[in-house]
Amino acid sequence: MHLFLFLCFFAAFALAQYPPASNNLTTIVSPVDGNITVSYKVPPIGTCKTAFDTQQQYTGWVNIPGNYSTNTFFWFISGRDPTDKLTIWLNGGPGSSSMLGLFTGNGPCEVVEAALGKFSTVARDFGWDRGSNMLYIDQPNQVGFSYDTPTNGSLDLLTSNLYTPPQVLPNSQPADTFMNGTFSSLNTNNTANTTEIAAMAIWHMLQGFLGAFPQYMPNSTAVGVHLFAESYGGKYGPAFATLWEKQNRLRSNGSIPTNTTIEINLASLGIVNGCVDDLIQAPYYPVMAVNNTFGLTAINPTRAKLAAASFTSSGGCKDLITQCRAAVASQDPDNDGDVAAVSAICSRAYSFCSANVLQPYFDAGRSVYDISHLLPDSFPPSTYLDYLNTADFQKAIGSPINFTETNLQVVDAFTSTGDYERQALVPDLAALLNAGIRVGFMYGDLDYICNWLGGEAISLAVAAQAGGSYATRFPSAGYAPIITNTTYIGGVVRQYGNLSFSRVYNAGHSVASYQPETAFEIFARIMTGTSVSTGEIINTSLYNTTGPLNATYTASLPPSPTNTCYLRDILDTCNQDQKNSIVSNSGVIINGVLYSASSDYSSAVSTASANANTASTTVVTSTQVLTGLFTATSTPSPTKKSGGAHTRPSTLALSLAVLFISYALHACI
Numbered sequence: 331m332h333l334f335l336f337l338c339f340f341a342a343f344a345l346a347q348y349p350p351a352s353n354n355l356t357t358i359v360s361p362v363d364g365n366i367t368v369s370y371k372v373p374p375i376g377t378c379k380t381a382f383d384t385q386q387q388y389t390g391w392v393n394i395p396g397n398y399s400t401n402t403f404f405w406f407i408s409g410r411d412p413t414d415k416l417t418i419w420l421n422g423g424p425g426s427s428s429m430l431g432l433f434t435g436n437g438p439c440e441v442v443e444a445a446l447g448k449f450s451t452v453a454r455d456f457g458w459d460r461g462s463n464m465l466y467i468d469q470p471n472q473v474g475f476s477y478d479t480p481t482n483g484s485l486d487l488l489t490s491n492l493y494t495p496p497q498v499l500p501n502s503q504p505a506d507t508f509m510n511g512t513f514s515s516l517n518t519n520n521t522a523n524t525t526e527i528a529a530m531a532i533w534h535m536l537q538g539f540l541g542a543f544p545q546y547m548p549n550s551t552a553v554g555v556h557l558f559a560e561s562y563g564g565k566y567g568p569a570f571a572t573l574w575e576k577q578n579r580l581r582s583n584g585s586i587p588t589n590t591t592i593e594i595n596l597a598s599l600g601i602v603n604g605c606v607d608d609l610i611q612a613p614y615y616p617v618m619a620v621n622n623t624f625g626l627t628a629i630n631p632t633r634a635k636l637a638a639a640s641f642t643s644s645g646g647c648k649d650l651i652t653q654c655r656a657a658v659a660s661q662d663p664d665n666d667g668d669v670a671a672v673s674a675i676c677s678r679a680y681s682f683c684s685a686n687v688l689q690p691y692f693d694a695g696r697s698v699y700d701i702s703h704l705l706p707d708s709f710p711p712s713t714y715l716d717y718l719n720t721a722d723f724q725k726a727i728g729s730p731i732n733f734t735e736t737n738l739q740v741v742d743a744f745t746s747t748g749d750y751e752r753q754a755l756v757p758d759l760a761a762l763l764n765a766g767i768r769v770g771f772m773y774g775d776l777d778y779i780c781n782w783l784g785g786e787a788i789s790l791a792v793a794a795q796a797g798g799s800y801a802t803r804f805p806s807a808g809y810a811p812i813i814t815n816t817t818y819i820g821g822v823v824r825q826y827g828n829l830s831f832s833r834v835y836n837a838g839h840s841v842a843s844y845q846p847e848t849a850f851e852i853f854a855r856i857m858t859g860t861s862v863s864t865g866e867i868i869n870t871s872l873y874n875t876t877g878p879l880n881a882t883y884t885a886s887l888p889p890s891p892t893n894t895c896y897l898r899d900i901l902d903t904c905n906q907d908q909k910n911s912i913v914s915n916s917g918v919i920i921n922g923v924l925y926s927a928s929s930d931y932s933s934a935v936s937t938a939s940a941n942a943n944t945a946s947t948t949v950v951t952s953t954q955v956l957t958g959l960f961t962a963t964s965t966p967s968p969t970k971k972s973g974g975a976h977t978r979p980s981t982l983a984l985s986l987a988v989l990f991i992s993y994a995l996h997a998c999i
């Protein structure tokens with residue numbers, strides 16, 4: 331019976347290899363800029379199941395002409411309660427799609443297996459739509475569902491390589507590991523190659539989106555736009571926000587017309603496990619590897635000391651970054667990425683720092699996104715990769731292209747300019763703070779790649795750079811508990827004025843995937859300008875947290891989950907035996923997951939749902955209250971630390987592959 335269904339599934343699959351050509355989008359010319367068009371549709375209810383069916387959704391593309399065509403994908407989902415708040419979410423990479431956050435992190439829904447060969451979505455209890463309208467953007471061009479020119483090609487799942495034009499199945503390769511589809515052009519020239527260029531593209535994109543959907547433009551500073559970004563978003567966030575502020579200034583002094591542009595009024599900037607500046611954060615890689623709060627000595631301490639020395643040694647990481655920034659300042663101050671000598675110096679700094687300071691940790695055989703997870707790490711689950719590549723889903727959102735989580739052309743483009751090391755973004759963050767914008771940092775304490783020790787150092791550097799009362803009152807504000815709910819303390823926070831730094835307990839890189847409730851409350855409190863510790867209304871010019879000056883809480887290392895091997899993410903999620911099994915066709919693949927026998931499938935599904943009911947599941951149950959923010963009136967007893975589990979069989983769809991493919995780049999998603 332199973333086998334029969336299985337064959338039917340594959341027969342249908344072989345016929346329709348490419349997304350539908352006609353996609354029923356409505357196209358309008360932007361009311362503010364006649365050169366921009368917006369093509370969109372309302373996806374059918376359930377495409378991304380929300381807590382309430384009344385929540386408005388739009389999927390679409392903002393199309394901008396230029397040397398190459400830019401079609402930036404967005405997914406808008408309105409809040410559960412009517413609200414003026416608009417939050418933009420960006421995943422990192424560079425080259426990673428924000429569908430990762432939407433479907434496996436803070437988004438309104440997650441993907442589940444519905445039946446053999448069938449996926450569906452369920453609403454997530456602590457999706458950030460609980461507190462805000464949400465706008466997920468795939469950027470820069472060619473990432474995720476964003477594209478330049480739809481181009482047919484083939485994807486080799488054993489290597490993650492894409493080929494255009496489509497290829498015949500290579501000899502001896504199993505048919506289910508090599509499939510045709512439609513992608514972007516894969517031309518590295520047709521995308522941004524620096525954060526600065528990406529920032530301008532997204533400013534234009536938002537002009538298009540907000541022009542087309544003025545009802546979602548918050549129109550008072552008190553409400554405003556909120557930008558939250560993860561990982562490489564530690565660069566995107568500050569740079570994008572700074573550019574938006576600059577465009578506002580140019581509008582008000584008459585340098586750019588006000589009748590053909592829209593002011594983007596940023597109220598808060600949130601950075602989730604962000605890599606902001608290696609000059610400040612890189613020294614914490616060796617520290618995190620051996621002196622973390624989980625008592626884990628991940629690598630030989632002598633090796634860690636050498637890694638630390640390669641940061642400070644003459645001609646080492648620090649010197650190379652400093653040279654890169656001097657070259658940028660004198661020869662490519664706008665970060666156009668077009669001065670070859672500057673790009674060469676910055677690329678060199680990046681590859682040196684990565685190889686000598688970051689990568690010694692690779693010896694540990696542990697995930698860079700969670701020091702407690704042994705490799706291969708398959709958390710969060712990759713199930714969404716299958717769902718997003720079904721013809722029904724493509725039709726539902728109107729996509730002319732297939733989905734890929736990581737775009738390697740963008741990785742190459744950013745690597746070629748050394749974008750990673752180019753900018754000291756702390757001054758930008760300090761300027762945003764001094765302009766009255768809230769800046770909130772949220773770091774899971776199990777992450778290695780943009781770890782909380784480095785994040786804390788960034789927060790202190792921002793306060794020092796901002797000067798005034800920030801320079802003295804932020805560092806002297808003590809760490810207060812983050813009261814997630816009546817029974818759980820989710821971490822600790824230092825907060826003064828509009829600046830906060832939160833350490834989230836027992837969370838890896840994608841904080842919301844691990845600790846959805848705590849991540850949501852921190853997000854909501856940053857966004858609304860309340861106490862991150864309690865959710866209470868505060869006078870930000872007077873308020874500071876009180877408590878110990880150091881976030882010293884220690885815990886034992888959580889056990890590593892066993893991996894799930896996903897066909898669509900072999901490089902990240904499968905061990906060697908599993909890879910061999912796929913190559914030799916000796917296992918069975920069901921709903922994109924490798925099993926040794928088809929009889930393992932139903933038991934795997936029932937185990938997963940049993941776990942989902944006991945662990946920190948994110949799926950809405952009928953008894954949950956689906957709206958509202960929590961405000962603490964007392965502090966739960968610290969012994970009741972219950973919310974730590976993330977025991978679902980697990981997975982990570984992230985761009986670890988990227989780490990090995992491109993000059994051992996330290997990719998952050």
Ligand SMILES: *[C@@H]1O[C@H](CO)[C@@H](O)[C@H](O)[C@H]1NC(C)=O
Pocket residue numbers: 343346347348349350484485509510511512719720721724732733
């Ligand atoms: C692309 O999408 C089609 C459905 O329209 C699917 O059949 C095909 O397998 C997908 N290709 C890839 C490479 O994901």
Ligand SMILES: *[C@@H]1O[C@H](CO)[C@@H](O)[C@H](O)[C@H]1NC(C)=O
Pocket residue numbers: 350352353354725726
């Ligand atoms: C477009 O809309 C028509 C009419 O509603 C429908 O029959 C068709 O299936 C749609 N096509 C796609 C690709 O969504």
Ligand SMILES: *[C@@H]1O[C@H](CO)[C@@H](O)[C@H](O)[C@H]1NC(C)=O
Pocket residue numbers: 363364365
């Ligand atoms: C469209 O772009 C062209 C060329 O860049 C420019 O001359 C023209 O003013 C633009 N039109 C509008 C309506 O912005």
Ligand SMILES: *[C@@H]1O[C@H](CO)[C@@H](O)[C@H](O)[C@H]1NC(C)=O
Pocket residue numbers: 344347484496497498499508509510
């Ligand atoms: C992919 O397309 C190529 C070229 O059209 C074709 O030869 C090949 O059979 C297709 N592969 C699959 C799996 O359909």
Ligand SMILES: *[C@@H]1O[C@H](CO)[C@@H](O)[C@H](O)[C@H]1NC(C)=O
Pocket residue numbers: 517518519
């Ligand atoms: C990208 O641009 C460079 C410089 O203009 C050019 O040499 C190269 O051929 C272009 N690459 C592609 C794939 O078009």
Ligand SMILES: *[C@@H]1O[C@H](CO)[C@@H](O)[C@H](O)[C@H]1NC(C)=O
Pocket residue numbers: 544545546547548549
């Ligand atoms: C601006 O805010 C006012 C008062 O909150 C509201 O009535 C109006 O609809 C808003 N306008 C837009 C364009 O959002």
Ligand SMILES: *[C@@H]1O[C@H](CO)[C@@H](O)[C@H](O)[C@H]1NC(C)=O
Pocket residue numbers: 587589590
């Ligand atoms: C914008 O304002 C300028 C100067 O006031 C005027 O010349 C132009 O026609 C206006 N454009 C639009 C689209 O209203």
Ligand SMILES: *[C@@H]1O[C@H](CO)[C@@H](O)[C@H](O)[C@H]1NC(C)=O
Pocket residue numbers: 616617620621634635638
């Ligand atoms: C770890 O801590 C020990 C003891 O304080 C110290 O000697 C060592 O240098 C630290 N290692 C790193 C890499 O920071």
Ligand SMILES: *[C@@H]1O[C@H](CO)[C@@H](O)[C@H](O)[C@H]1NC(C)=O
Pocket residue numbers: 523527666667668669670673746747
């Ligand atoms: C980056 O892109 C610019 C065009 O925006 C191009 O001139 C430059 O050559 C690119 N840099 C590299 C290193 O490829």
Ligand SMILES: *[C@@H]1O[C@H](CO)[C@@H](O)[C@H](O)[C@H]1NC(C)=O
Pocket residue numbers: 805879880
């Ligand atoms: C404790 O915090 C202070 C001030 O924030 C900092 O200077 C010091 O290095 C921290 N100590 C440790 C052991 O982390």
Ligand SMILES: *[C@@H]1O[C@H](CO)[C@@H](O)[C@H](O)[C@H]1NC(C)=O
Pocket residue numbers: 814815816817818845846847848946972973974
């Ligand atoms: C409090 O939060 C934790 C962690 O999210 C969760 O496990 C627990 O069920 C919550 N308790 C209540 C009473 O909501």
Ligand SMILES: CC(=O)N[C@H]1CO[C@H](CO)[C@@H](O)[C@@H]1O
Pocket residue numbers: 802803806807873874875876
């Ligand atoms: C450094 C600083 O300003 N600390 C203040 C924080 O807030 C408490 C009141 O909650 C004051 O007593 C501290 O002086």
